[in-house]
Amino acid sequence: MQILIFLIPVSLALGALGVGAFLWAIRTRQFSDLEGDGARILLDKEPEDY
C-alpha cells in the first residue's frame, strides 16, 4: 500500500492540471465561437492580425 503515497498525489496533480486547463479555456474565452473556430481550419490562410 506504500504505492498510494505516490499515486494519490500523482492523480491529484493530474486532476489539478485538468482543472487548470479548464479554467484557462474559460478565462481566455475559447468557447465564444465554437462553430466559427470549427470552420476556420478550412480556410487556406488564417488572417494575419489574429
Place this chain on the structure above:
Amino acid sequence: MTTVAACPACTVAPAAETVAQRGARPAPQVIHLSLPAIHCAGCIGSVERTLRAVPGVASARVNLSLKRATVEVDASIRADSLVAALKGAGHDAQELDGATLAAGDDDGIGRGLLIALGVSGFAMMNVMLLSVAVWSGAEAATRDFLHWVSATIALPSVAFAARPFFKSGWNALRAASLNMDVPISLAILLAAAMSLYETAAGGAHAYFDAALSLTFFLLLGRYLDHRTRVAARSAARELTALEAPKAVRLTGQQRETVTLDALAVGDLIHLAPGMRAPVDGVITDGMSDMDRAPLTGETIPVPAAPGTEVQAGEMNLTGALTLRITTVGEDTSLRRMAEMVATAERGKGRYASLADRAARIYAPGVHLLALIAFLGWMGATGDLRLALNIAVAVLIITCPCALGLAAPAVATAAAGSLFRRGVLLKDGTAMERLAEIDAVVFDKTGTLTTGTPRLASRHDPRTLSIAAGLAQGSAHPYARAIAASTDAPAPVSGIREVPGKGVEGMLNGITIRLGNAAWLGTEDKIGAATFLTIGDEAPLRLSFADDLRPGAADLVASFRAQGLTTYLLSGDGEDAVKAMGTALQFDHVAARITPEGKLNALNNLATAGHKVLMVGDGLNDTGALAAAHVSAAQGSGLDAARTASDIILLNGDLNALGRAVATARSARRRILENFAIAGVYNLIAVPIALAGFATPLIAALAMSASSITVSLNALRVK
C-alpha cells in the same frame, strides 16, 4: 433605449454618435454588424477579406455562432459603407447598436457557473476513484486514509462550487420561504459535515462523493437553465440593437441628426422617403403616401398632404415631408401603446413553471421525511449518531438531483431545436405556456401575409417593361412590386416623382405616367391598384395582391387539426379579411378591429377560460400580444411588437410556429416524464434509506442513474 420603431436603413451614421457618447477615446472605434445569412468557412473568409479591403478598417473578426462581425475602424468609416461593401460581395449585413449589445455581452454569471461546474466535476471524479477503493473493501487504516484524502479534496471543492446554492437558499430562508435550494444546501452541508465527523471517528460510511456529485449534477442543471435564458435574451437584445431611433431636426437651414429625447413639441423634423415617423406630428410641407400597415393593419397606403396627421411608426413612402411635432415622450401614440402593454402584462401575473410548482411540493416534503427518519430512529434506538446518519442518507437520496435536471435539460434541448428552425423563445416559461394553448388569434397584414404587395394582374411584356422602367424611380410598394415583376425595364428617362400622385417620365418622346386613379383621370372603387397611361392611351389598371407568407395556410390547417379554435382579427377592410378568412377556413373572423378592440377580444377569451396564442407583428397588436397567454411576433415586425411577445419567428416561415407548438407539447410531456422517473427512483431508494440500509454506494448509484436517465429522456424532444 426606448422602444420607438425606426428602420435600420433610415438611421444616419449612428456609429459615430455611439462613440461620441462613450467618451473621448478617439480610435479605434468598433462597429458591430449582424450577418444573418452566413453559414460556412467560405462566408467567414469572404466577409473578413471584404471588410479588411475597405480603407480605414483596422481589423475584422467574424463570429459564426453569433452570426456577427466585429470591425475596428478609424473615425472616418461609417457602418453604411461597410454594409455596402458586404452587399457588393453578396452578404446581407445590418448594423447593430454597440451600446445595446455591450449591455449584456459579458456573461459573468455563466462563466462562474461553468468554473464551479468544472471544479466540482474534477473533484467528483477523483473522490469517486478513491471511493471505489473503499466500496471494494478497504478497511481500517487504509479506509480512514482514503476518507481523509477525500475530505481534503471534497471540502474546499464543495465550499467553492456549491456557493450558488448556498446563496440562493440563504436568500430564500431570510425571506422566510423555501425554494429548491434549501434542501439542496442542507443535503450538501449535512453530507459533508457528517462525513467529516465519521472520518474523524473512523466510521465506515463517508458521503464525500455524494456531496460532490450532488453539486455537480445540480450545477449542470443550473448552467443549462442559465444558458437557455442568456441565449434567448441576447438574441432578443440583438433584434433591439438593429433599430436605433433617430430623427433629423430642421433648425433654420441646418439639419442635424438627434436622438428622440432631444425633440420638443413644435420642432420641425425632416422625413425622407423610406423613413418611419419617429414621433407624432402634422405635415407642414410636402406631399407623399404613408404606409400605416404596422399601426392599423391597412394594406393600402394613405395619401398625405400638408395638414395630415402622422403617427409615430408610419412609413413615409414617396415624397420628402416636413413634420411639426405635436407630441413627444409620454403622450405619443406609441407610448400609449406601450402603456397598454404594461397594463396587460400586470394583469397576466407571474406564471409558475412546472419546476417551480414541483419544488413547492417537494422541498417541504423532503425535510419532513428526513426529520421523521431522524426522530423515528432516535426514538427506536436512542443512538444520535445512527439517527443522524440515516437522516443524512434520506436527504441525499431524496435530494432533487434529477428534479434539478428534469426541466432545464428538456428546455435546453427543445429551445435549441426550435432555434435551428428560426423560432426564438424570449421567455423561460414560454415553452410551457405554448404547450397549454387551446385557441389561436392571428393578425392579418404582415403576420399571415408578407405585407409587401405583388403585381396580381397579367399584362403583355411591353406594358410591363414600360411600367417597370418608370417604377424604378419610386420607393412606393406598388412601384417596387412592378419593378420586381420583369427583368427588362424600358429605358425611361426624366423620371420624376409626383408625391401623393405617382411617377412620370419620357419614353421615345411620349409622356408616360404611373399613379393613382384620380391623377390619371379615371375612377377606381376596388382599391389595391395603380394605373398606367402611355401618351394619350386610356389608363391601364394594374392590380396588386398581398401574398400569404410561406406556410400560412398549412399553419392554420395544422392548428385546426390539433383541435385549436382559430380567430382572425384584423384592422384591415371587411373584404380583404373575409376573403382570407374563407380561404384559410378560420373559425371566427373580424375586420376593422382597433388595437383596443384586439386587447378586449383577448381579455374576453381569457375570461372565458381559454388559453390563447396571439400571433401578430404590428403596433396595433402589441396590447393583444401582451395580454395573451403566450404570444408570437414576426422578427420582421416592429420592435414594440417583439418586445411584447414571448416567441419571435426569425425567418418569416409561419410553419415553424406550428412545429413549435408540437415541440412545446412534446417538451412538456418529457418534463412530466422526467418528474415521474425521478419519483420512481425516490420511491425505490427512500424506503431503503429510511430502513437504514443506505450506503454511500447505493446513494451514488441512485443519484447517477436517475440523473443520466433524465438527461437521456430530455434528448428525445423533437
